[in-house]
Amino acid sequence: MAVISPTAVVSPLVHPQWPSARHAAHNAATPLPAVRMPLSMAAGCVLAEEVLAQAPIPTADSSAMDGWAVRGESPWRVVGSVLAGRTIGPPLAEGTAVAIATGAALPPGTEAVLRSEGGALDGSGLLRTVPGTPRPGGRADMRPQGEEADEGDVLLAAGLLLTPPAIGLAAAGGNDTVHVHRPVAVSCLVLGDELITRGVPGPGRVRDALGPQLPLWLAALHTGPVRLRHVPDTLEGVLARVTAELRTADVIVTTGGSARGPVDHVRACIERVGGLILIDGVAVRPGHPMMLAELPDHRWWVALPGNPLAACAALLTLLQPLMAALRGRPLPRLRRVPLAIDVFSPSGDHRLLPYRLTPEGSASPQAHGGSAMLRGLATSPGLLVIPPDGACAGQIVDVLPMPW
Known part of the structure; x- marks a missing residue:
């Protein structure tokens, strides 16, 4: 594997504010190369060039x-x-x-x-x-002939997400294939020797709550093929697995190992494969140990924390914007909602909190919103973005919506 040239070395963003980290992840990447793909396989892809009507729609009165x-x-x-x-x-x-x-x-x-x-x-x-x-x-x-479109009309513009109706329109216009940005191939590596994948965990063990989620999150982000593997918490084990996955993966996603503990090997592995850390932690709770690194040959590593809610918050902070950039899509837009109650930020960082909507349409943080918990997130339409100095009841705040 080629090593990135020292002239390409840039200073990482160390604990940037949450909005800056999100924009930096989107700005870091450019769309993957375009390929021609049959309509039957192109749903969820992004058009790299416009789609024209090959004949009038309808072709006759x-x-x-x-x-x-x-x-x-x-x-x-x-x-x-x-x-x-x-x-x-x-x-x-x-x-x-x-x-x-x-x-x-x-x-x-x-x-x-x-x-x-x-x-x-x-x-x-x-x-x-x-x-x-x-x-x-x-x-x-x-x-009448050509009521919907004349021959040569632009049916779908470049940059458009190919939804089922868009696929149908391309077909109605006589197209069999479309030119789209290549789907993103992702390898997910779940780290943690304490994790089990079946049954009830005993003392000192934890049921893996991230492995079952990750392929579904990535499907919602419209990626291409996704591989999921559990990897032992050793430097050699993580390095060997990452090296193998990089033969085909555009993006490596890891859970756990991104802090500086005795079995946290992500940093060392990024260095060993010639990667550059672009974002080293983010000033947000939960999810602050998240990282983004650029690897050789225009590949990427997104390191998520091991705690479930923290990992999901990091996924929406770094992985979703990166995926959008690789697919030729704009940074996903935030929503806005009024708060039902005062919400504080004791850490002085941004907070990402699962929430529920009141009957009046305002938002109130869910219970069970700790970094290791999923109970609040499971019934939440997204994450409230609470600024570092907190927010008062009635104040309009950003919401990071779920991608589904």
Whole structure:
């Protein structure tokens, strides 16, 4: 593995304020290279170039309803039928009609579409049963060629997230593939010899509460493939696993090991693989030991604390902005909400607190908001961002929303 050139060394941000850390994580990275991808695989990706209509939508004048295409006045002589996907029939003569299905191309000469519930057949032909509709020359229930888009129109702009409706629109415009920023491949390494992955923990052991979450968080952030492994708390074990994962991963995410305790090896491993720490701790509670490092070959390491709520707060602080940058997306926007009660910040740092909304629409911190707890976060719509000097009841504060 190549080592970053000493000329690239920059001074890390040491315990920056929370807003600065979040912006720095987003500014650190640029979008991953663009690839062409089938529509069936592109949901959740971000467009690297605009998507054009390859043909008009619809491609021909078509019926918006089941019924009859008619020309002239009632009664009409029914001369055939046109189904969706079939060849356009011959032009309609004055006083004639054809049965037609929704989406079928209208025969030339069609003046109106009579809905199936608006007409009836008898011995004299097709009669209008709802007086006044349709009138010859009316366009109700007819979709003109190019009504939604003309050939060459921009359907989707570069930088747009490909949602299911966006995928459908690209397909409607005749596109089979799209040019998107490559999905981010992530490897999650859960550190901690005290952790167990099944059953009830005994004395001195802790049930892993982060491993089950991380792939779901990353899915909500629209990453690509995610691998999750549990790694022993040894320098050699962590280093070997990171070295192996960097063969394919764009981002390494670790939980635990980011402080300076006797079994915290993240810093040493970052140095061993030639990485540069860009953010070394953040002035926020919980989650202050979080780190962001740039690794060789434009890869990244986000180190989350081991306590569950602290790790989730760090994930939203550093990992979410980094992922947005790698995917070509803007920094996720904060929301705003009034506080229901006074909230203090004894540490003098920003606080990120799970909250609940009162019936009046103001926010109150949840109980069970300690750094090792998840009970408050499990039912919270996000995290309140309390400034270092606290906030008073009625004050409008930022909210870091959940990504789902």
